[in-house]
Amino acid sequence: MGNRKTSEKKDSWLKVLLGYTEGSGQRLGISVVLSVISIISGLMPYYCIYRGIDLYIRNLNQAPMQEILKWCLYALLFYTIKIVSFSASTWISHIAAYHILEGLRLRLTDRFLKAPLGDVEGHSIGEIKSIMVEKIENMEPPIAHMIPEGSGHILLPVISFIALLTLDWRIALASLVTVPLSLVFMTLTMIISGKSFTQYDESNAHMNSTIVEYIEGIEVIKAFGRAGTSYEKYAKAILDYKKFVVKWLSSTWITMKMTFALFPSTLLGTLPVGLYLTMHGQLTISQLVLAVMLSMSMVTSFAKIEVFSENLREMQYNIERIQDFLTMKELPEPSVYANINSYDVKLENVHFSYTGEEKDEVMHGIDLTMPAGSFTALVGPSGGGKSTVARLISRFWDVTSGSITIGGVNIKEIPLSQLSEMVSFVTQDNFLFRCSILENIRLGNPTASDEEVREAAKKACCQEFIEKLPQGYDTPAGEAGKRLSGGEKQRIAIARMILKNAPIIILDEATALTDPENENKIQKSIEKLTKGKTLLVIAHRLSTITDADKIVVLKNGCIEGAGTQEELLQNCQLYQRMWQAHVGARHWAVGSQKEGEDSCLAL
Numbered sequence: 001m002g003n004r005k006t007s008e009k010k011d012s013w014l015k016v017l018l019g020y021t022e023g024s025g026q027r028l029g030i031s032v033v034l035s036v037i038s039i040i041s042g043l044m045p046y047y048c049i050y051r052g053i054d055l056y057i058r059n060l061n062q063a064p065m066q067e068i069l070k071w072c073l074y075a076l077l078f079y080t081i082k083i084v085s086f087s088a089s090t091w092i093s094h095i096a097a098y099h100i101l102e103g104l105r106l107r108l109t110d111r112f113l114k115a116p117l118g119d120v121e122g123h124s125i126g127e128i129k130s131i132m133v134e135k136i137e138n139m140e141p142p143i144a145h146m147i148p149e150g151s152g153h154i155l156l157p158v159i160s161f162i163a164l165l166t167l168d169w170r171i172a173l174a175s176l177v178t179v180p181l182s183l184v185f186m187t188l189t190m191i192i193s194g195k196s197f198t199q200y201d202e203s204n205a206h207m208n209s210t211i212v213e214y215i216e217g218i219e220v221i222k223a224f225g226r227a228g229t230s231y232e233k234y235a236k237a238i239l240d241y242k243k244f245v246v247k248w249l250s251s252t253w254i255t256m257k258m259t260f261a262l263f264p265s266t267l268l269g270t271l272p273v274g275l276y277l278t279m280h281g282q283l284t285i286s287q288l289v290l291a292v293m294l295s296m297s298m299v300t301s302f303a304k305i306e307v308f309s310e311n312l313r314e315m316q317y318n319i320e321r322i323q324d325f326l327t328m329k330e331l332p333e334p335s336v337y338a339n340i341n342s343y344d345v346k347l348e349n350v351h352f353s354y355t356g357e358e359k360d361e362v363m364h365g366i367d368l369t370m371p372a373g374s375f376t377a378l379v380g381p382s383g384g385g386k387s388t389v390a391r392l393i394s395r396f397w398d399v400t401s402g403s404i405t406i407g408g409v410n411i412k413e414i415p416l417s418q419l420s421e422m423v424s425f426v427t428q429d430n431f432l433f434r435c436s437i438l439e440n441i442r443l444g445n446p447t448a449s450d451e452e453v454r455e456a457a458k459k460a461c462c463q464e465f466i467e468k469l470p471q472g473y474d475t476p477a478g479e480a481g482k483r484l485s486g487g488e489k490q491r492i493a494i495a496r497m498i499l500k501n502a503p504i505i506i507l508d509e510a511t512a513l514t515d516p517e518n519e520n521k522i523q524k525s526i527e528k529l530t531k532g533k534t535l536l537v538i539a540h541r542l543s544t545i546t547d548a549d550k551i552v553v554l555k556n557g558c559i560e561g562a563g564t565q566e567e568l569l570q571n572c573q574l575y576q577r578m579w580q581a582h583v584g585a586r587h588w589a590v591g592s593q594k595e596g597e598d599s600c601l602a603l
């Protein structure tokens with residue numbers, strides 16, 4: 001993973017975890033204090049019961065009932081304090097935990113936005129979903145429970161042990177008789193399962209990705225009748241995951257159960273040693289009862305510590321994975337806005353490779369000047385690099401060498417937010433978010449009024465189809481705009497662009513899916529709205545760019561020719577061939593349309 005290689009020296013997981021608590025550290029601190037109060041209060045009833053029993057045994061027939069009742073009430077009071085402080089501790093720790101989770105998710109999203117697009121796209125959707133949803137959610141139990149409760153549960157056995165020491169050092173040691181053996185089993189569990197976390201993660205991410213792919217590609221699967229094969233692939237991923245988890249759990253089952261059984265078995269030592277000491281008059285019966293209660297109080301804490309030690313390893317692994325993403329390389333950008341006086345765009349000797357490797361270079365020293373307010377068209381065979389030029393100007397990636405400037409300022413010196421304000425890029429993939437059509441268009445300018453949004457939609461020829469939708473502008477676009485046709489989605493993206501009103505506009509096949517009638521109308525609208533703006537249009541239908549100030553022909557990452565339509569028709573063979581093919585195709589289309597009309601008439 002590229003970003004892993006680039007991450008700086010790794011901090012310890014604890015330091016990283018504490019770093020995540022920014023703004024919530026105080027809450028967590030209070031939660032820990034309350035948890036400690038709860039644990040100590042939980043021990044006090046044992047002492048009160050001991051005092052009550054002691055009073056009773058010493059006085060038997062004349063037991064001072066009032067005094068005994070007083071200790072019972074104290075026990076009740078401490079128990080109440082334990083419950084109240086524990087509830088308050090977990091309440092506060094949960095608030096802190098979800099605050100931290102929110103912060104982590106926002107920080108990750110921010111990283112994704114600032115990282116080169118390729119680094120983000122290099123991860124499968126399953127992997128990203130697993131990090132954003134599961135791994136971050138898995139941080140909740142450690143933060144909300146392990147930190148506050150863990151502190152208390154470490155403290156409790158210490159206090160109980162000291163209290164046992166005050167009774168008799170032998171009984172204190174006896175309470176820990178099973179600890180060494182359980183530590184051996186605990187270490188064994190850690191060694192066995194530790195190696196499997198990475199495999200677990202890979203298997204989980206693979207299953208996630210296969211599920212997402214199966215659902216996303218369901219149309220293609222149905223269309224090509226591949227349901228059987230695809231289902232098998234999908235089912236195999238789930239089966240592999242199940243097999244792996246079962247194998248993993250089985251491998252640690254014995255050692256884990258032995259730890260669970262041995263670690264909290266404090267009575268195994270305390271009871272025989274306590275009885276022996278009582279029989280030999282070295283402990284009173286009430287002291288024996290107290291010793292038993294104290295060792296039993298350790299049981300819950302030891303059991304919790306065992307569970308937390310399991311969680312700890314998972315958390316450590318999760319933190320490392322989250323850190324891999326949080327430390328992803330960012331596109332370097334300045335913090336202060338650049339002073340830009342004109343919107344001419346210039347590419348100078350631009351070389352670019354998506355992988356960063358020279359052998360994969362797709363742009364081989366491009367020089368291109370787009371004066372402010374001009375209309376430039378990029379044409380050429382598929383895979384020639386047209387969209388790559390557009391993406392590089394929008395700084396989705398950084399050029400490998402050479403430079404791109406706007407108004408003479410290198411785009412690397414322009415903060416990404418400023419660049420995004422200046423450049424409006426309508427891509428081939430017009431993603432619509434799961435919100436209303438109105439809100440989808442408003443993304444172009446979040447401060448625009450409903451009226452302004454409707455006006456932009458009208459200019460992009462959206463009005464007609466939007467009004468036919470069940471809830472008009474308030475109709476949800478559906479996941480990734482599945483409710484709308486390709487051409488309709490393109491028009492919504494153009495409305496967004498119109499609303500944004502940026503000085504530099506890039507249209508990458510923005511109207512290719514629109515029907516000819518609407519395309520004509522949108523072209524006219526765009527022509528009017530982009531007057532005075534720097535316009536870059538990528539087009540396959542050459543008839544839509546004949547008016548361009550400059551047409552640039554790109555092939556295999558090199559410029560084959562540049563000039564006006566007339567100049568290119570005279571000087572550039574590739575353009576001539578493309579134009580002839582285009583005109584031929586149009587004649588053919590018109591011809592076949594006529595034939596169709598005739599045959600309709602004949603019917």
Ligand SMILES: Nc1ncnc2c1ncn2[C@@H]1O[C@H](COP(=O)(O)OP(=O)(O)OP(=O)(O)O)[C@@H](O)[C@H]1O
Pocket residue numbers: 118354355362380381382383384385386387388389
């Ligand atoms: N994300 C990517 N990662 C790696 N290579 C890519 C990526 N996107 C494009 N390429 C490669 O870069 C080259 C240029 O692609 P680009 O999409 O810029 O061409 P294009 O001229 O816009 O093509 P089309 O007209 O088909 O859209 C192609 O060889 C393509 O395979």
